[in-house]
Amino acid sequence: MPTLDVDHSDDAYRNWLKEAVRKVQADANRSADTHLLLFPLPEQWGIDLYLKDESTHPTGSLKHRLARSLFLYGLCNGWIRPGRPVIEASSGSTAVSEAYFAKLIGVPFIAVMPRTTSAEKIRLIEFHGGRCHFVDDSRTMYAESAALAVETGGHYMDQFTYAERATDWRGNNNIAESIYQQMRLERYPEPTWIVATAGTGGTSATIARYVHYMQHDTRICVADPENSCFFDGWTKNDAEATSDCGSRIEGIGRPRMEPSFVPGAIDRMMKVPDAASVAAVRALEQAIGRKAGGSTGTGLWSALRIVAEMVAAGRTGSVVTLICDPGDRYLDKYYSDAWLAEQGLDVRPYAQTIERLLSTGEWRCQGLDRAVSDTGGPVR
Structure with a gap:
C-alpha cells in the first residue's frame, strides 16, 4: 500500500497567519x-x-479584550483566512472591537445586529471598515450570521459560544x-x-x-x-x-x-x-x-x-x-x-x-x- 502524504501547508497562508497574529499581539503590547x-x-x-x-x-469598551481573544482563537484554529469576511452577531460594542481587529489584519467584517442598535455604535463599526447587516428580531441574529458565513465563505466568530473559552x-x-x-x-x-x-x-x-x-x-x-x-x-x-x-x-x-x-x-x-x-x-x-x-x-x-x-x-x-x-x-x-x-x-x-x-x-x-x-x- 502506497504511503499517503497530505500537505495542507501553504507558505503564503502561513506567512499571512504569522503576520496577523503578530499584529493582534502587538495591539495588546501597545495597550x-x-x-x-x-x-x-x-x-x-x-x-x-x-x-x-x-x-x-x-475601541472604547470591555469588548476590546474579548475581540482580541476571539481573533487570536480564530486565527490559531485556522478559521480566519485572508480575504474572507469575519461575521459576528452583536448588539454593538463587540462588533466595534471586532471591526477594528478585522481592519488591523486586513479582512472584511460584517456585523449582524438589531435595527435598534444605537446610531453611534453603527457609525463606529463603519468607521473601522465594517459593514452592518440589520435584523428586526434579535433572536434571528445567530441564524442570519451563520447563513452569511456559508454564503460568503467567511467565518462566523460566534462570541456567544466562544467567549468563555477564547480567554485564558x-x-x-x-x-x-x-x-x-x-x-x-x-x-x-x-x-x-x-x-x-x-x-x-x-x-x-x-x-x-x-x-x-x-x-x-x-x-x-x-x-x-x-x-x-x-x-x-x-x-x-x-x-x-x-x-x-x-x-x-x-x-x-x-x-x-x-x-x-x-x-x-x-x-x-x-x-x-x-x-x-x-x-x-x-x-x-x-x-x-x-x-x-x-x-x-x-x-x-x-x-x-x-x-x-x-x-x-x-x-x-x-x-x-x-x-x-x-x-x-x-x-x-x-x-x-x-x-x-x-x-x-x-x-x-x-x-x-x-x-x-x-x-x-x-x-x-x-x-x-x-x-x-x-x-x-x-x-x-
Whole structure:
C-alpha cells in the first residue's frame, strides 16, 4: 500500500497567519492597563467601591479584550483566512472591537445586529471598515450570521459560544488578574464582591474561574437587565430558559441561555429594572463626572445594593464593578429624557434610592426591586 502524504501547508497562508497574529499581539503590547476608579462613599462605612474602567481601551469598551481573544482563537484554529469576511452577531460594542481587529489584519467584517442598535455604535463599526447587516428580531441574529458565513465563505466568530473559552481564565493579564494586581495596595485588597453584567457571559466566567483558581474568598454577582433570560435560567436551573423580547440595555441581556454563560461558577444574580440601570449610570456621572453606558448602570445598581447590605450588617470590605463602555454612545438613549418617556421608564424612584443610600446608608426601594422579579438571587 502506497504511503499517503497530505500537505495542507501553504507558505503564503502561513506567512499571512504569522503576520496577523503578530499584529493582534502587538495591539495588546501597545495597550496600557485600564484604570481602577474609586466611587466616593462615606468614609465611616469602611467600604470601598471601585469601577474597572474598560472604556479606555482603543475601541472604547470591555469588548476590546474579548475581540482580541476571539481573533487570536480564530486565527490559531485556522478559521480566519485572508480575504474572507469575519461575521459576528452583536448588539454593538463587540462588533466595534471586532471591526477594528478585522481592519488591523486586513479582512472584511460584517456585523449582524438589531435595527435598534444605537446610531453611534453603527457609525463606529463603519468607521473601522465594517459593514452592518440589520435584523428586526434579535433572536434571528445567530441564524442570519451563520447563513452569511456559508454564503460568503467567511467565518462566523460566534462570541456567544466562544467567549468563555477564547480567554485564558488562569491569568495572562486577563481582566481578573488585572483587578487583583491593581487592588494589591488598597486597604481591602481582596474584594468581598465583584459584580459583572452578562452579554455573552464570558467576563463573569473569566473572573469567577480566576477567583476559584487562585483560591480567593471573593464572591461573584452577575447583574441581569429586564428582557433577559439569564436570571430565570440561573434561579430555576433551566438551561432552556428564553426571553420573548430584546434587552433595552445594549450589550447585556440575552433571549436565550448562551453557551458562554457558566451558571455554576458564580455566587449570586440580581435582576435589575432598566429604569434602575439608567438612574445608576446618571448617578455615576454626578459622582465622578463620567458618562457610561447602560450596562455599567446595571452593574453599579447591584454593587450599590451589596454595599447597602454590608453597611446594614456592619461589615467592611471592598466591592468592584465595571465601566463597560462610554456614555457618548448612548446620548440619544440613556441620557435622553425623551427616550425614557418613549420607553415608559421613570428613573426618579431609583435615583431617590441611590441618593438616600449615599446620604444615610439605608436602602429603601419601596418595593421597586420586585417590580421585575426578586433581585436577591440565592447565594450558592
